[in-house]
Amino acid sequence: MSIHNKKLFLLCLATLAGLFVLQFLLSDYLVLAFTRILILAVFAMGYNVLMGYTGLVSLGHAMFFGAGVYGAGLSSYYLGVSLPVAFLAGILAAIALSFLIGLLALRTQTVSFMIVTLMFSQAAFLLILYFSEFTGGDQGLTLPTSARSFSLFGLEVDMTSDVARYNLALTVFGVVLLGLFAFTQGPVGRLLVAVRENEDRTRMLGFDTYAIKLLAFTVSGGISGVAGALYGLMFGYIGSAFAEFKISIEALLFTLVGGPGTLLGPLVGTGLMTLLIDRLSGVTTAYLIVIGALLIVVTLWFPTGILGTLRDRWLPWLK
Amino acid sequence: MDIVPYLLLATLEGLVQASVLMLTALGLSLVFGVMRVVNVSHGEFFMLGAVAAWVCANLIPGPPYVPFIAALLIAPVFVGALAWAADWAILKRINYNPEATIVSTIGLMYIIQQMTLITFGPDAQAVEAPFYHTVRFPWFGYSGYKFFIIAVAIVLVGGLLYLLRHSKVGLYMRATQFDKETAQNFGIPVTKVYSGVFAVGAMLAAIGGVLVVPSQQAHYLMGHDPLLLSFVVVIVGGLGSIPGTIAAAILIGMSDGLLSVFFSPTLAKIFSTLLVALVLVFRPQGLFGKAGR
Amino acid sequence: MAEVVLLKTKGLTRHFGGLKAVENVDFQIKEGEIRAIIGPNGAGKSTFVNLLSGRIKSTSGSVEFAGEDISRMPAHKRVRKGIAYTFQITNIYGSMSVLENICVAVHNRLRPSLLSRNHVSEDDIEAEAAEAAKTVGLGDRLEEVAGTLAYGHQRLLEVAMGLALQPKLLILDEPTQGLSDSEIANFKEVVREVNKTTTVLLIEHNMDVVMTLAEQITVMERGTVLAEGTPDAIMNNAAVQAAYLGASA
Numbered sequence: 001m002s003i004h005n006k007k008l009f010l011l012c013l014a015t016l017a018g019l020f021v022l023q024f025l026l027s028d029y030l031v032l033a034f035t036r037i038l039i040l041a042v043f044a045m046g047y048n049v050l051m052g053y054t055g056l057v058s059l060g061h062a063m064f065f066g067a068g069v070y071g072a073g074l075s076s077y078y079l080g081v082s083l084p085v086a087f088l089a090g091i092l093a094a095i096a097l098s099f100l101i102g103l104l105a106l107r108t109q110t111v112s113f114m115i116v117t118l119m120f121s122q123a124a125f126l127l128i129l130y131f132s133e134f135t136g137g138d139q140g141l142t143l144p145t146s147a148r149s150f151s152l153f154g155l156e157v158d159m160t161s162d163v164a165r166y167n168l169a170l171t172v173f174g175v176v177l178l179g180l181f182a183f184t185q186g187p188v189g190r191l192l193v194a195v196r197e198n199e200d201r202t203r204m205l206g207f208d209t210y211a212i213k214l215l216a217f218t219v220s221g222g223i224s225g226v227a228g229a230l231y232g233l234m235f236g237y238i239g240s241a242f243a244e245f246k247i248s249i250e251a252l253l254f255t256l257v258g259g260p261g262t263l264l265g266p267l268v269g270t271g272l273m274t275l276l277i278d279r280l281s282g283v284t285t286a287y288l289i290v291i292g293a294l295l296i297v298v299t300l301w302f303p304t305g306i307l308g309t310l311r312d313r314w315l316p317w318l319k
Numbered sequence: 320m321d322i323v324p325y326l327l328l329a330t331l332e333g334l335v336q337a338s339v340l341m342l343t344a345l346g347l348s349l350v351f352g353v354m355r356v357v358n359v360s361h362g363e364f365f366m367l368g369a370v371a372a373w374v375c376a377n378l379i380p381g382p383p384y385v386p387f388i389a390a391l392l393i394a395p396v397f398v399g400a401l402a403w404a405a406d407w408a409i410l411k412r413i414n415y416n417p418e419a420t421i422v423s424t425i426g427l428m429y430i431i432q433q434m435t436l437i438t439f440g441p442d443a444q445a446v447e448a449p450f451y452h453t454v455r456f457p458w459f460g461y462s463g464y465k466f467f468i469i470a471v472a473i474v475l476v477g478g479l480l481y482l483l484r485h486s487k488v489g490l491y492m493r494a495t496q497f498d499k500e501t502a503q504n505f506g507i508p509v510t511k512v513y514s515g516v517f518a519v520g521a522m523l524a525a526i527g528g529v530l531v532v533p534s535q536q537a538h539y540l541m542g543h544d545p546l547l548l549s550f551v552v553v554i555v556g557g558l559g560s561i562p563g564t565i566a567a568a569i570l571i572g573m574s575d576g577l578l579s580v581f582f583s584p585t586l587a588k589i590f591s592t593l594l595v596a597l598v599l600v601f602r603p604q605g606l607f608g609k610a611g612r
Numbered sequence: 613m614a615e616v617v618l619l620k621t622k623g624l625t626r627h628f629g630g631l632k633a634v635e636n637v638d639f640q641i642k643e644g645e646i647r648a649i650i651g652p653n654g655a656g657k658s659t660f661v662n663l664l665s666g667r668i669k670s671t672s673g674s675v676e677f678a679g680e681d682i683s684r685m686p687a688h689k690r691v692r693k694g695i696a697y698t699f700q701i702t703n704i705y706g707s708m709s710v711l712e713n714i715c716v717a718v719h720n721r722l723r724p725s726l727l728s729r730n731h732v733s734e735d736d737i738e739a740e741a742a743e744a745a746k747t748v749g750l751g752d753r754l755e756e757v758a759g760t761l762a763y764g765h766q767r768l769l770e771v772a773m774g775l776a777l778q779p780k781l782l783i784l785d786e787p788t789q790g791l792s793d794s795e796i797a798n799f800k801e802v803v804r805e806v807n808k809t810t811t812v813l814l815i816e817h818n819m820d821v822v823m824t825l826a827e828q829i830t831v832m833e834r835g836t837v838l839a840e841g842t843p844d845a846i847m848n849n850a851a852v853q854a855a856y857l858g859a860s861a
Contacts, residue, residue, distance in 0.1 A: 004734065008483070013457060020362050038519060038781060056420050057421075057422070059425075060598075065697060087832050102404065104596070104597075104600045105596075105600065106340045106598050107601075108600060108603065109598055110417055110418055111356075111357055111417045111418070111421065111806070112599045112603060113356065114418065114421050115356075115550070115554075115595065115596075116595075116596045117381055117598060119550075119592040119593070119596035120593075120596045122547075122588075122592045123589050123592040123593050123596070126585055126588050126589045126592065127589060129585055129587060130585045130586060162601030186734070187614075187715075187719055187723065187737070190708075190715065190716060190719070191716065193705070193707075193708065194705055194708075194716045197705040197706065197708065198703060198704070198705055200667075200703065201703045201704065201705065202716065203667075203687055203688050203691075203778065204665065204667065204691060204696075204697050204699070205691060205701075205716055205717045205720050205773065206688060206689075206691030206692045206717075206720040206721070206777065207688055207716075208686075208689075208690050208719055209596060209688070218534040227562045231366075231575045232580075240356045242424045249425060252422065256422075261665060268579070272706070286433040286437055288429045289429060289430055289433040289434065291426070291429055292425070292426040292427065292428065292430040292433070293430060294426070294430070295423060295426030296409055296427065296430075297421055299413055299421070299422050299426070300408075300412055300413060303419070309390075318367070
């Protein structure tokens with residue numbers, strides 16, 4: 001099989017290699033920060049499949065991230081399954097939920113689509129609070145020590161070790177990145193972009209655009225769930241804050257800043273934004289002002305994001 | 320005990336809630352109807368109205384009705400100016416693109432909320448009612464101030480409807496709503512109409528906030544529920560339909576009081592959010608609207 | 613001559629509120645034909661072909677294609693049955709290259725299922741797309757970004773996308789609108805070429821194009837068929853002259 005867009009493929013490999021080397025250069029604090037960045041970048045990459053490539057702006061991806069968190073966390077907490085099994089359970093929960101919500105939400109468009117996804121996501125968040133005896137509500141649940149390590153294929157992984165967490169996050173990030181490379185840079189990716197650019201035209205070329213959008217929605221939600229499941233299990237805590245509206249907005253902001261519809265944009269956006277937010281949280285509690293201001297600034301002056309601007313100016317293969 | 324007093328009380332409470340909701344939702348509906356954009360920061364304009372009432376109560380001396388009347392005038396002017404500025408600085412520049420508008424008004428929502436937190440503080444603050452008068456029923460006494468809320472809402476909505484139907488400004492708005500390009504060709508200053516509508520929508524929310532603050536307290540996060548309920552009203556009533564919005568506001572305002580008796584607030588909110596989503600999916604013209612083409 | 617009816621409508625009707633855009637139209641087109649639909653603005657031509665392609669749902673009546681009732685079939689399935697539609701207003705993927713635009717169309721034909729992996733490679737898809745581009749004369753512009761093409765070339769790209777579907781019936785909605793004389797001459801050649809393998813139905817205002825290309829002409833007025841016949845017969849039809857030709861002359 002021939003690989004389309006070889007330059008981008010090489011850049012992906014170089015990025016992964018760079019991220020691997022990074023752990024030997026950074027302080028412990030920054031390694032932890034980058035662990036979180038890698039997981040949240042997976043979330044933003046999932047979001048980007050729908051928003052960047054397919055052109056559908058969701059305001060409810062917190063529910064898919066949350067489905068991953070709770071699918072994984074609850075099955076570990078209540079059923080005591082091993083972490084890899086819990087991880088899979090989280091992903092499956094997110095896939096099932098996103099397929100179901102996609103079936104409904106994709107009957108609407110643009111503004112209605114945004115509001116519908118927002119409302120479903122709020123309903124999911126409120127359900128977590130309503131069943132707080134089971135879910136832990138806003139207090140959350142801390143996973144038992146038995147769920148802080150696992151062995152897979154003879155490999156013992158300790159979830160309290162910074163090095164183990166970083167490399168696990170990097171592995172998942174790498175798998176998702178290469179998977180999305182295949183998904184977005186091949187024929188299916190071309191169809192997603194075709195729907196974004198001109199849905200009516202795509203329908204009149206014989207495609208069931210609803211099915212294409214549902215595929216994008218489910219993949220997008222499923223990957224968000226991968227990130228959620230990993231986050232919950234890795235830090236051993238699940239709580240309703242993972243399904244808040246703010247989480248959806250962060251995915252949107254990270255993607256917008258990095259460059260919607262570019263494969264590596266979400267990583268860039270997540271990295272910059274997370275470091276900025278961490279820095280600001282020390283200074284002021286009102287870091288949400290900065291998120292708010294950035295949403296406006298990016299919308300006004302920077303709609304294609306960092307990598308999108310690079311692509312449009314100099315590097316057309318950066319997509 | 321008799322059922323009559325209980326029903327009367329529930330009806331009165333429902334009417335008060337419906338009145339405030341009608342004002343707030345009408346603002347959202349007007350903006351959507353004319354400009355085809357959704358203002359996510361609408362709830363913050365409501366909150367700013369309430370906070371402005373508190374500020375007035377603390378800065379302006381005299382008997383409680385003096386700062387209250389001042390607030391009724393100052394709050395909408397201040398919030399209207401803020402909305403006008405937001406329209407000029409942001410919405411106009413993104414050409415009222417519907418998706419970009421939602422994203423940037425989410426940004427505006429965070430900014431207003433957090434700025435209020437920084438200046439006003441995290442605590443809820445009470446404001447005295449402008450007057451104390453109790454209307455006596457055979458079974459209980461009821462706050463006269465709440466009747467005042469209902470009266471103000473009826474007068475404002477009535478006036479607004481009259482303006483929309485019979486004034487030149489109303490004609491401009493209807494023409495712009497009907498077809499932006501044609502309106503422009505007829506010399507209607509569409510950009511001014513947009514700025515004006517956005518400001519008026521915000522002012523209605525601010526008045527709602529002022530009215531509500533003597534019976535609720537002012538708090539920097541108090542905009543969430545009015546925003547959600549306004550969404551419910553506007554979407555159930557049919558996007559952009561003024562009569563539909565009024566009917567839905569009364570229905571939902573009345574039933575919300577009853578629902579909260581039987582269900583927990585969280586469950587009621589779950590019901591509301593799902594209602595909005597499902598109506599948009601299955602009956603986008605609203606529950607009262609006519610079937611689409 | 614064995615003449616096979618490719619498409620047939622019976623009592624096809626579409627109302628918009630009180631407006632009878634298309635009213636009770638019985639229409640047939642034979643395999644291999646070039647058919648033109650003409651008529652004054654607002655006669656319902658575009659609505660009619662949109663009913664055929666499935667972009668608009670009919671109020672009543674039936675559409676039969678290659679012997680099968682497709683009245684209830686959604687648009688994308690009709691395309692897969694072999695009805696291709698090119699838009700009146702140029703409707704391409706502006707940010708994609710010419711080749712990628714056509715690839716989307718070829719993709720549909722060669723790899724119809726979204727997820728299944730059959731043996732058709734990207735190279736095959738691109739080869740066929742390049743072929744379709746060559747047919748309309750865009751063979752040397754494959755890598756250009758479609759949105760930056762001259763208008764006439766965008767129209768040709770539109771036709772190439774229709775062609776790449778290898779349809780049984782190609783519907784062209786006002787294809788020569790906005791083209792220069794030399795582009796129109798080239799376009800006529802393209803349609804003749806296409807017609808060797810495909811039935812063509814075109815809505816057209818340019819009477820020169822209609823008269824030189826069409827074997828049969830259908831005249832529509834106020835949502836109904838006013839007349840039908842060979843170009844000569846239509847030219848000499850008194851009702852048509854009164855309703856249409858006379859009015860625009």
